[in-house]
Structures are given as C-alpha cells and as structure tokens.
Amino acid sequence: MQWRDLGELYLTFFRIGGLTFGGGLTMLPMFKHELVLKKNWVSEDELLDCYAIGQCTPGVIAVNTATFVGYKRAGVAGGIASTLGMISPSLALITLIASFFQALVENVWFQHAMTGIKGVVCALMLNTVITLARKSLVNLVCVAVCAAALVSALFTPVPTIAIVVLAGLFGAAAELWRRRAGRGGHKV
Amino acid sequence: MIFLRLFWEFFKIGLFAVGGGPATLPFLMDLAGKYDWYTLEDLADMVAVAESTPGPIGVNMATYAGFRAAGIPGGLAATLALVLPSVVIMILIAKFLGNFSENAMVKAVFSGVRPAVTALIATAIWGLFKVVLVTEEGKVAMGPLLLCVAVFVLMQIKPLKKLHPAVWMLAAAAVGMVFRL
Numbered sequence: 001m002q003w004r005d006l007g008e009l010y011l012t013f014f015r016i017g018g019l020t021f022g023g024g025l026t027m028l029p030m031f032k033h034e035l036v037l038k039k040n041w042v043s044e045d046e047l048l049d050c051y052a053i054g055q056c057t058p059g060v061i062a063v064n065t066a067t068f069v070g071y072k073r074a075g076v077a078g079g080i081a082s083t084l085g086m087i088s089p090s091l092a093l094i095t096l097i098a099s100f101f102q103a104l105v106e107n108v109w110f111q112h113a114m115t116g117i118k119g120v121v122c123a124l125m126l127n128t129v130i131t132l133a134r135k136s137l138v139n140l141v142c143v144a145v146c147a148a149a150l151v152s153a154l155f156t157p158v159p160t161i162a163i164v165v166l167a168g169l170f171g172a173a174a175e176l177w178r179r180r181a182g183r184g185g186h187k188v
Numbered sequence: 189m190i191f192l193r194l195f196w197e198f199f200k201i202g203l204f205a206v207g208g209g210p211a212t213l214p215f216l217m218d219l220a221g222k223y224d225w226y227t228l229e230d231l232a233d234m235v236a237v238a239e240s241t242p243g244p245i246g247v248n249m250a251t252y253a254g255f256r257a258a259g260i261p262g263g264l265a266a267t268l269a270l271v272l273p274s275v276v277i278m279i280l281i282a283k284f285l286g287n288f289s290e291n292a293m294v295k296a297v298f299s300g301v302r303p304a305v306t307a308l309i310a311t312a313i314w315g316l317f318k319v320v321l322v323t324e325e326g327k328v329a330m331g332p333l334l335l336c337v338a339v340f341v342l343m344q345i346k347p348l349k350k351l352h353p354a355v356w357m358l359a360a361a362a363v364g365m366v367f368r369l
Contacts (some may be wrong), residue, residue: 010223013197017242017243017244017247018243020242020243020347021239021240021241021242021244021352021353021354024292025190027244029355033234033286043211049289050291053278053288053289054208054279055207055208056280056288056289056294056295057206057207057274057277057278057281057288058203058204058206058273058274058297059202059205059206059207059246059270059271059273059274059277059278060202060205060208060209060244060245060246060247060270060271060274061202061207061208061209061244061276062208062210062244062247063244063246063247063271063274064274064277064278064294067274067278067279067282068222068278068281068282071278071279071282072282073281073357076201076279079278079282080275083271083274083275086243086244086247086266087229087243087244087247087251087267087271088246089242089243090241090242090247090248090251090267091245091247091251091264091267093240093241093242093248093278094237094238094248094251094252094255095251095255095263097237097241097253097348098237098251098252098256098263100241101233101237104358107258109365112365112367112368112369113360113361113362113364113365114233114236114361114364115329115331115332115364115369116331116332116360116361116362116363116364116365116369117236117240117360117361117364118232118233118322118337118350119318119331119332119333119334119335119336119339119360119364119369120334120336120339120353120356120357120359120360121232121235121239121316121320122235122313122320122321122336122344123318123336123337123339123356124239124339124343124353124356125210125235125316126313126336126340127311127340127343128210128313129306129309129310130203132207132210132305132306133310135302135314136302136303136305136306137303137306137330142299142302142303143303143323143329145300145303145304145307146303146304146306146307147307148304148307149303149304149306149308149350150311151305151311152309153214153308153311154311154314158310159218160204160215160218160230161200161309162269163304163307164301164304164305164308165202165204166304167300167301167303167304167305168297168298168300168301169297169300170300171296171297171298171299171301172293172296172297172300174200174296174299175292175293175295175296175297179251184338185274188281188360
C-alpha cells in the first residue's frame with residue numbers, strides 16, 4: 001500500500017462528498033460514476049452489495065460505502081482515508097455556513113427566506129417518511145412494530161436507543177420462533 | 189468537558205442510527221432537550237442547511253450541531269465520533285463477513301429495526317413540524333404551512349418528482365422574502 005493510493009482514495013471520496021447533494025440513495029449515481037465507470041475499483045454489483053450492507057449497518061450510508069470500498073482497495077488505512085475524504089467537504093462547508101449563519105440570522109430578509117425554506121423542508125421530510133414507510137411497512141408485523149415504536153416515542157420516556165435495540169431483538173426473536181415452528185422461509 | 193460529551197453523544201448516534209442521515213434526526217432531537225447546545229428552532233435551521241449543502245446529510249448535521257455546541261473543534265469532534273462506529277463496523281464486516289447482508293439473522297434483526305426507525309423518524313419530523321408550522325403564540329403559521337402543502341402536492345407530480353430539493357428551497361426563499369413570511 002502506498003501513500004499515492006491513499007491520496008487517490010481520499011481525493012475521489014472528497015469529490016463525491018463535495019459534489020453530491022442529499023445523501024443515501026441520491027448519492028448512488030455519483031458513486032457509480034466515480035467508482036465503477038471512472039476508476040473501475042468495484043463492479044456495479046459489488047457497489048449495490050455495498051449499499052445493501054450500508055443500509056443495514058448503523059451510521060451514514062455514504063460513509064459506510066466509502067469505508068467499505070476504501071478497505072477493499074487498500075486495507076484499514078484505505079478505509080480511513082476514504083472516510084476522511086467523504087467527510088472533509090462537509091466539515092469545511094458546514095463550518096463556513098454555520099459561522100455566517102450566526103451573523104445573518106439578525107437580518108430580517110434572511111429570516112423571511114428561512115421561514116419559507118423551513119416550510120419546504122417540512123414537505124421534503126414528509127416525503128422522506130412516506131418513502132420510508134412504503135419500503136419498511138411491508139406486512140402486518142412491520143406495521144405493528146412501527147405502531148409500537150411510534151407510541152413509545154411519542155408517549156413514553158423510553159430512550160431512542162432502547163427502541164432501536166428492542167425492535168432488533170424482536171426481529172431476531174421472531175426469526176428464531178419461526179425456525180422452531182419449522183415453517184422455514186426468511187421473510188418476515 | 190464538552191468535547192468528550194460531544195464525542196460520546198455522537199459516537200452513540202453513529203452506533204444506533206440505522207438507515208442513514210434521516211435516522212440521526214430523532215437522536216439530535218433528544219440532544220436538544222438534554223443539553224443547551226442548540227434549541228429545536230436551531231435544529232430546524234440545521235436541517236434546512238444540511239439538506240441544501242453537498243455531502244451526506246447525517247455528516248452535515250453532526251458538523252453543524254457540534255459547531256453550535258463548541259465551535260470548530262466541536263464540529264470536528266462530533267463528526268469524527270459519528271463516523272467512528274461506521275469505520276470499525278464496516279472494516280470488520282469487510283474482513284470477516286463476506287455475505288453479511290445475505291445472512292438470515294441479520295435480515296431478521298433489520299426487519300424489526302426498519303419499521304421502528306420509520307416510526308422514530310416520523311416522531312422527530314412531527315416535532316419539527318410543531319416548531320416550524322406553529323408560531324410562538326401557539327397559532328398555526330399559515331405561510332410556511334401553505335408552502336409545505338403546496339410543495340408536497342407539487343412534488344407528487346411526475347415531472348417535478350426528480351427536481352432537486354435545492355430548487356424548491358430557492359423558490360421557497362424567494363416566496364418567503366416576497367410575502368415577508
């Protein structure tokens with residue numbers, strides 16, 4: 001492994017992080033363009049696998065993908081270099097914006113603009129939840145888990161982490177129960 | 189010490205926020221209640237900025253929240269803490285579990301986690317709605333509400349679906365200034 005490889009990993013993911021808006025699935029085309037078509041580091045199938053893993057592991061999906069591809073290319077150092085490249089543009093840009101924001105917030109026109117923007121953010125968020133619900137609520141058990149989590153989050157002091165962990169344990173228990181019942185199949 | 193606190197809190201977020209950027213929102217909301225790093229109103233601003241700036245939303249949110257709490261070192265601490273669990277977990281998976289996402293047990297765990305995360309994100313967004321769409325006097329903020337409904341409806345129309353979120357935000361900024369929302 002060479003410094004040049006690490007530098008290339010860092011710069012490639014820096015470019016992806018700095019040029020892509022959104023995150024998660026909206027970043028997939030950019031990943032494909034840079035990693036599959038331009039660099040030929042991974043095949044398209046490998047990239048999709050990587051995304052699948054990134055979605056069922058904790059953390060930001062784009063970062064998970066960066067670590068995974070970087071590790072495959074150049075070991076642990078490669079994984080770290082790719083991740084640092086991925087987060088560097090955010091660190092720089094957000095810090096810059098956040099420092100200006102403090103000064104701008106006193107300006108009345110800026111306040112009007114932000115009020116409008118926040119209205120749109122609500123619409124975007126609503127869209128996100130609906131997309132998520134469509135993807136995750138595929139059967140009655142899922143709906144029940146979702147309802148239980150919703151009630152816990154809204155009306156009880158159960159911590160957010162506990163809800164995530166309990167839901168995971170429930171999924172595992174349901175699978176074990178299904179195996180014991182001998183009905184087979186891996187779909188919940 | 190605030191940097192250790194930031195690091196610990198965002199490390200936990202990195203470890204338990206399954207499903208990418210939006211999944212960090214419920215945790216960030218908890219932090220707004222737990223510390224005086226930022227308020228819920230600030231969080232609404234932060235979401236707006238994180239969505240309209242390049243880079244993964246979860247990373248953007250962490251940098252912003254950390255910056256609000258403790259300046260540039262704070263942003264650095266929060267962001268590094270957020271990605272640390274990812275780096276460790278992904279390297280372990282890449283090394284030892286070739287077919288991780290095909291594993292039946294992994295699938296089972298996440299079939300439970302996924303609907304719960306949807307609920308958590310919905311709850312967090314409900315909290316944001318209350319901040320943005322209700323005024324301090326407890327009345328409905330008509331301007332943002334109308335904008336929200338209008339954009340939501342427009343976004344369901346096929347050719348407008350693919351429109352970049354930043355386009356909607358720019359338009360909303362203009363509407364906000366023209367009508368002095």
